[in-house]
Amino acid sequence: MSPTKQKLLTTASKTFGKYGFYKTSMDEIAKSARKAKGSLYYHFNSKELLFREVVTSELDFLKQELTSIFDDHNADSRDIIRAYMIKRMMVMNISINYQETLRPEFYEFYEFLNDVILEMDEWEKKQITKILNQGVEKGELELPGEVAIYAEMLLIFLKGLETPLFLKGQYERLISNFDNLIGILTKGISKI
């Protein structure tokens, strides 16, 4: 990625993060980056696509952070799940542009991001399924029925927490107890 494009992307990320998608103008981003607006459009075809790249880069970072967790094949699958969930919430807590997609207006206005979010969901479902399957194979976990459905439910649970944690500012208060709840879940799926 060229330095100009990089500069534009990080400036866009900061500005969107500060004022939100709709309160940020393309002129403002270009000016902040000390580039012409034409350059912005040369590298990113539209405001929506620019925001997509901003959010995508946050999600790519998250994926990367999460991948490093389950790359460790020796670890107990219960520890991997625990680490996955905690890391997920930690990184999301600083993914400020992703957080904007949680806002209620999202559903009305941000359809252009639906596929990005959906893709992330599918990615996570796949990873969690993989972790669970590994745990079952290693005899650490016991899951009657379809494993993929458990993955889906766990994801719904994690996503359900996003609004209270990130939008309603309860991250600091609840995260300390989050660990206990994960403890319940991992105990619940453990083979006795």
Next chain:
Amino acid sequence: MSPTKQKLLTTASKTFGKYGFYKTSMDEIAKSARKAKGSLYYHFNSKELLFREVVTSELDFLKQELTSIFDDHNADSRDIIRAYMIKRMMVMNISINYQETLRPEFYEFYEFLNDVILEMDEWEKKQITKILNQGVEKGELELPGEVAIYAEMLLIFLKGLETPLFLKGQYERLISNFDNLIGILTKGISKI
């Protein structure tokens, strides 16, 4: 409650349920109920208060249904929790006016219902806490740390499911597997 008031309330519930709060006019409700608009305002002071009563009555019904579950003191606390969760989702699935408060616009426009929802949240937190505490006392459950926090997290989980289940129409698909997930949770909190 007088027959007229009753009639107006059920008509309002049906009409709001069909067209939503904003697409329903007070004239329409009065006409449907074959009453004068003045009667509507005699029994309910405003459109917002009328809708409040409609939602409140749905939530009162839900409370009633849930109360009958944990009134049974002999039952195993794990069974009570399971029954609570399933019944909760079943009743909510038919609480069509409550479901409207889940819509994204809710946050912007329906502040006048925030306290009703909050009150329900508090009620549920209290009931779930009670069930969990009973289970701990009877030696059926094991919960390290603050019991109330588990109740809060369980509630967040249940509320997190509401949007995918009721607004995104996944109730039929997911409810059958919901039971498995509850199984994990109850196993997780069970004393071994």
Next chain:
DNA sequence: TATTTGACTAATAAACGAAAATAGTCAAAA
């Protein structure tokens, strides 16, 4: 006295055009 009525008023939302702001383009320059 408590309740019901419907014509009436007050408040809100929709429709619309003009002005302002912002997204997006492109020929010229680097």
Next chain:
DNA sequence: TTTTGACTATTTTCGTTTATTAGTCAAATA
């Protein structure tokens, strides 16, 4: 190939009018 900024096209904003709907009240009814 990339960058620039003046330019156009589109969208949003704002003020005004019109239409709809919320809410009132004096009279009628039970």
